[in-house]
Amino acid sequence: MADIKSSVLEIIKDGNLDYKQKRHFLASIAESSVDYPEISPEADAAMHNKIICDLFEGNAPYRPRYVLPDYEKALKRGVKYLELEPPSDLDEAINFLSILYQHVPSITGYTVSLGNIDKLLMPYIGELSEEQIYKKIKLFWRYIDRTLPDAFVHANIGPEDNVIARNILRVERELKQVVPNLTLKYDSELTSESILTDAVNTVFETAKPHIANHKMISDDFGTEYGVVSCYNSLKIGGGSHTLVRLNLKKISELHIGDIDTFLNYTLTDYCNLTLEVIEARIRFLVEETRYYDTDFLAKEGIVSLDNFSAMFGFFGLAECVNILIGRKNSNLKYGHDDEANKLGLLILEKMRQVIDAKHLPYCEGNGGKAFLHAQSGIDTDIEETAGARIPIGEEPDLYSHINAVAPLHYLFNGGVSDIFHFDETAKRNPKAITDIIKVSFRKGMRMFTFNLADSEFIRITGYLVRRSDLKDFRIEGSRYGTTQFGANTMDNDSVDERSQKRIMSVENTPVTY
Amino acid sequence: MELKANISSILNSSFIDGPGNRMVIFFQGCQFNCIYCHNPHTIGLCKKCGSCVDNCPTQSLKLVEKEFIHEKESCICCDKCIRDCPEDSSPFYQQYTVTQLINEVRKNADFISGVTLSGGEVLLQADFVVLFIEALRCDEELNHLTVYIDSNGGVPIKQIQRVAQLADGFLIDLKAALNISHLKITGQSIENTLQTIKFLSSIEKLYEVRTVVVKGINDSEDEKEQYLKIYSSLKPGTKIYLLKMRKHGIRDKYSYLEEATDSEMLQMTRYYASKGIKVDVL
Ligand code: SF4
Numbered sequence: 001m002a003d004i005k006s007s008v009l010e011i012i013k014d015g016n017l018d019y020k021q022k023r024h025f026l027a028s029i030a031e032s033s034v035d036y037p038e039i040s041p042e043a044d045a046a047m048h049n050k051i052i053c054d055l056f057e058g059n060a061p062y063r064p065r066y067v068l069p070d071y072e073k074a075l076k077r078g079v080k081y082l083e084l085e086p087p088s089d090l091d092e093a094i095n096f097l098s099i100l101y102q103h104v105p106s107i108t109g110y111t112v113s114l115g116n117i118d119k120l121l122m123p124y125i126g127e128l129s130e131e132q133i134y135k136k137i138k139l140f141w142r143y144i145d146r147t148l149p150d151a152f153v154h155a156n157i158g159p160e161d162n163v164i165a166r167n168i169l170r171v172e173r174e175l176k177q178v179v180p181n182l183t184l185k186y187d188s189e190l191t192s193e194s195i196l197t198d199a200v201n202t203v204f205e206t207a208k209p210h211i212a213n214h215k216m217i218s219d220d221f222g223t224e225y226g227v228v229s230c231y232n233s234l235k236i237g238g239g240s241h242t243l244v245r246l247n248l249k250k251i252s253e254l255h256i257g258d259i260d261t262f263l264n265y266t267l268t269d270y271c272n273l274t275l276e277v278i279e280a281r282i283r284f285l286v287e288e289t290r291y292y293d294t295d296f297l298a299k300e301g302i303v304s305l306d307n308f309s310a311m312f313g314f315f316g317l318a319e320c321v322n323i324l325i326g327r328k329n330s331n332l333k334y335g336h337d338d339e340a341n342k343l344g345l346l347i348l349e350k351m352r353q354v355i356d357a358k359h360l361p362y363c364e365g366n367g368g369k370a371f372l373h374a375q376s377g378i379d380t381d382i383e384e385t386a387g388a389r390i391p392i393g394e395e396p397d398l399y400s401h402i403n404a405v406a407p408l409h410y411l412f413n414g415g416v417s418d419i420f421h422f423d424e425t426a427k428r429n430p431k432a433i434t435d436i437i438k439v440s441f442r443k444g445m446r447m448f449t450f451n452l453a454d455s456e457f458i459r460i461t462g463y464l465v466r467r468s469d470l471k472d473f474r475i476e477g478s479r480y481g482t483t484q485f486g487a488n489t490m491d492n493d494s495v496d497e498r499s500q501k502r503i504m505s506v507e508n509t510p511v512t513y
Numbered sequence: 514m515e516l517k518a519n520i521s522s523i524l525n526s527s528f529i530d531g532p533g534n535r536m537v538i539f540f541q542g543c544q545f546n547c548i549y550c551h552n553p554h555t556i557g558l559c560k561k562c563g564s565c566v567d568n569c570p571t572q573s574l575k576l577v578e579k580e581f582i583h584e585k586e587s588c589i590c591c592d593k594c595i596r597d598c599p600e601d602s603s604p605f606y607q608q609y610t611v612t613q614l615i616n617e618v619r620k621n622a623d624f625i626s627g628v629t630l631s632g633g634e635v636l637l638q639a640d641f642v643v644l645f646i647e648a649l650r651c652d653e654e655l656n657h658l659t660v661y662i663d664s665n666g667g668v669p670i671k672q673i674q675r676v677a678q679l680a681d682g683f684l685i686d687l688k689a690a691l692n693i694s695h696l697k698i699t700g701q702s703i704e705n706t707l708q709t710i711k712f713l714s715s716i717e718k719l720y721e722v723r724t725v726v727v728k729g730i731n732d733s734e735d736e737k738e739q740y741l742k743i744y745s746s747l748k749p750g751t752k753i754y755l756l757k758m759r760k761h762g763i764r765d766k767y768s769y770l771e772e773a774t775d776s777e778m779l780q781m782t783r784y785y786a787s788k789g790i791k792v793d794v795l
């Protein structure tokens with residue numbers, strides 16, 4: 001209790017946090033004061049030793065981690081709880097969404113999903129001119145940035161080209177805001193070359209959108225999916241109850257024996273412990289909190305328990321592979337040598353197999369199975385590389401890099417990211433980038449994220465911060481919930497000093513109080 | 514004997530040598546001798562005189578039966594061998610047959626829009642270029658790739674015409690607009706290059722024209738006016754770029770050359786813009 005008191009006071013007195021940020025951290029402390037859902041002593045020990053981690057979701061889940069409301073349905077039917085009638089024009093539709101966004105729960109307090117905005121708004125454009133649409137989108141975008149100041153707030157556009165998507169890109173280039181994060185769904189048969197080029201030119205200005213391989217993700221989900229938060233792909237009208245991740249580096253260090261016994265015992269056992277934690281959290285949320293019986297989104301059918309599943313994350317694959325191979329007195333390296341890359345694939349395939357074999361309750365959104373997610377790391381990961389990425393500074397040349405990571409992506413139905421950096425010369429030749437994106441998708445990459453080596457924005461982990469924001473934070477607070485975590489990431493990884501900038505993705509941040 | 518090309522280096526990915534992501538193959542040897550040449554060791558062909566072998570401070574180079582042996586382990590990358598070569602050449606360029614070069618392209622084929630042949634002056638080896646492009650076109654795995662030629666345009670127009678039928682586009686270095694500055698910079702007259710530009714533009718294969726700006730040499734008012742005339746004669750859509758001459762890498766004897774400032778470069782683009790011609794700084 002004394003601990004809690006001092007943490008509470010520390011937060012209250014922290015001049016770098018604004019009122020909302022304080023309230024958020026205070027709520028986390030309150031939640032951490034209750035007992036964790038019941039898990040076995042082995043799972044508990046693994047969590048204690050930071051082998052398994054729930055990414056600071058809190059002890060008593062009272063809302064799902066990722067909620068993707070079916071905004072289209074809401075717009076069509078209206079929302080009783082919020083006394084919203086179905087809109088009849090673009091102003092009303094934007095106003096409707098602006099209100100609804102404020103009521104979607106998440107771990108950070110800000111919705112992770114804004115929906116496939118162009119598809120949502122296209123039915124309402126009526127006879128409006130392009131300039132009228134532009135003005136409305138611009139105000140909408142400003143509203144989103146100022147009221148949902150969290151870089152995990154994520155909007156989608158595409159795969160079809162349309163006037164809303166075009167104006168979102170235009171406004172992005174103009175406003176250069178951190179929020180929202182943005183993904184363009186790309187399908188060579190549905191997406192025009194010209195909007196892909198427009199998107200690439202937008203990345204040059206604002207380091208977003210990310211490009212998602214629509215065809216590949218649709219094969220896993222059907223076309224009703226969203227890319228939210230930090231490259232997570234999930235079902236619309238559903239989402240993920242929780243995200244629990246396994247530290248592959250740590251378990252390879254603990255392992256005694258050869259690679260076969262690692263796969264069949266150590267890895268399998270820890271995957272099962274992770275699944276146990278996932279199940280305990282799901283049961284608490286569904287059976288104790290009774291979120292899906294009580295929240296208006298569920299009651300009004302804007303989300304449905306049937307569309308939910310859970311996410312099984314992992315990180316530190318590179319270190320895991322290098323450690324296991326190193327024990328065979330070999331210095332082959334993940335990302336560089338075929339044999340090491342093959343071992344990476346073997347480990348992931350085994351994980352997917354163990355995950356798919358486990359039937360989880362309330363996970364009908366994925367046929368009772370968890371999604372495998374290459375988790376993008378958080379700012380306290382110092383020794384582990386995000387997900388299945390190649391360690392920063394060790395990346396091989398572009399082509400080898402793509403060839404090394406692409407074969408793994410089919411396994412990550414819950415999402416993945418590999419970030420590429422290009423130099424300024426790309427600006428004059430966006431076709432060079434669209435070439436590379438298309439090749440990557442042909443080779444099986446699920447998401448493509450890139451940035452220019454010295455853009456004003458810096459992608460610390462999966463979100464953006466302005467360089468100037470990073471500097472200022474040390475002096476005064478920042479409006480953006482995630483800037484502070486960027487500042488930490490910088491301290492740990494010295495991102496700024498990297499010659500070859502490759503930045504990891506953050507899912508969420510530790511509450512360090 | 515099978516025809517071989519002298520290749521000074523190969524770049525697997527470039528964003529600045531034509532449309533899309535491209536592989537660039539640099540050919541050894543050039544008929545110009547530009548004062549600001551940033552890669553002077555690609556100008557000449559090796560006469561196997563052995564002077565680089567003698568000059569190497571670490572004995573990392575050997576010439577055995579007219580073949581170089583380069584010990585990479587002991588080489589300290591001091592570049593003395595290429596800097597002191599009396600022929601402005603290098604012991605490191607390689608010879609490739611068409612088949613060998615096609616196989617190099619195959620390694621990158623998945624990733625690229627095409628290949629750009631550059632130099633040196635690639636069209637000095639026009640016979641090889643023709644065979645290479647024909648082989649590429651006949652290869653089912655590679656015939657989707659475009660071929661662009663980066664040339665100084667200074668070879669006889671016949672050579673240009675032969676290759677122009679086969680290539681998808683050209684990037685031409687226009688070293689100066691007035692003959693007197695062209696002579697000063699390259700040691701050669703401007704005539705061939707102007708003819709090349711005119712011809713390529715007329716058949717719509719001129720993708721890009723670039724000029725390296727050398728302060729005090731090709732940036733006078735007269736020069737700019739002449740450039741304007743040339744630029745105005747091009748088919749709309751031809752990309753026009755200015756590059757700043759950088760002192761980095763140029764030969765010591767030309768160290769007196771001066772770099773233009775960023776604002777001077779900008780002023781030049783503004784000048785052309787005011788005349789309705791879009792020129793960018795690369
Ligand atoms: S590279 Fe130059 S110095 Fe060396 S042998 Fe050839 S011509 Fe002589």
Ligand code: SF4
Binds near residue numbers: 592
């Ligand atoms: S770079 Fe220097 S050390 Fe290497 S071969 Fe040339 S002269 Fe010798």
